[in-house]
Amino acid sequence: MQGSANLNIMMKAARKAARGLVKDFREVENLQVSSKGAGDFVSRADIAAETALRDALLGERPNYGWLGEETDEIAGKDPTRRWIVDPLDGTTNYLHGLPHWAISIALEHKGEIVAGVIYDAAKDEMFTAEKGGGAFLNDTRLRVSDRHRMIESIFATGLPFGGRPQLPAILKDLGRVLPASAGVRRMGAAALDLAYVAAGRYDGYWERGIKPWDVAAGLLIVREAGGFVAPIGEAGSIFDSETIVAANGAIFETFAKVIRDS
Structure with missing residues (x-):
């Protein structure tokens, strides 16, 4: 699937951050975790992934804003665009060794999401979409189900x-x-x-x-x-x-x- 420059940046950043997450996932019992609240934990891997994503995305688009789960919001020089990122959606699954978690990256332009990437690194499934360009799983076009009842x-x-x-x-x-x-x-x-x-x-x-x-x-x-x-x-x-x-x-x-x- 041929995407725009921004989408390719997002996919590349997701794969780069995923390498560290996958490495730590294989040694999940050794992860250092700190509590953010009852039943809600953040891992060392989670913070490292967000840092890697922020560096990669803002490195390519330094004027864009940033909204992430684990770090402070950044107001970009371009007020019309920002990255919205969850470096590890499914943290509790991750910390329990359940292979159902993902990296989520969206690009917002003038209040509207115009590109999105969800990368399930454990299964190597990359879900992507751009506004007006359709949605894909790796190279396969996606369609919602056709059930009527x-x-x-x-x-x-x-x-x-x-x-x-x-x-x-x-x-x-x-x-x-x-x-x-x-x-x-x-x-x-x-x-x-x-x-x-x-x-x-x-x-x-x-x-x-x-x-x-x-x-x-x-x-x-x-x-x-x-x-x-x-x-x-x-x-x-x-x-x-x-x-x-x-x-x-x-x-x-x-x-x-x-x-x-x-």
């Missing part, structure tokens, strides 16, 4: 941990989605949940309490694969509301209504 569809979500306030709402969501669907999966990596919707592996995904770096790349990849993405509340934005609902076009309205009614 929720009862035949599988959905993904994120479950709050450590006493986070979203628990009552998500339990209500599950109480409505589970009886109406073929199942719900909780794999622990929001970026990959969205990538899997784009690939047709999931038919839909929703979550409450997300951050921009969790979903910025994935929301574009889903849209470019033919899916729909919106905040759970119909007003506002995904980033401001910290909520997201995504699905293929055939079931999006039905699925979103189930979530919104709960």
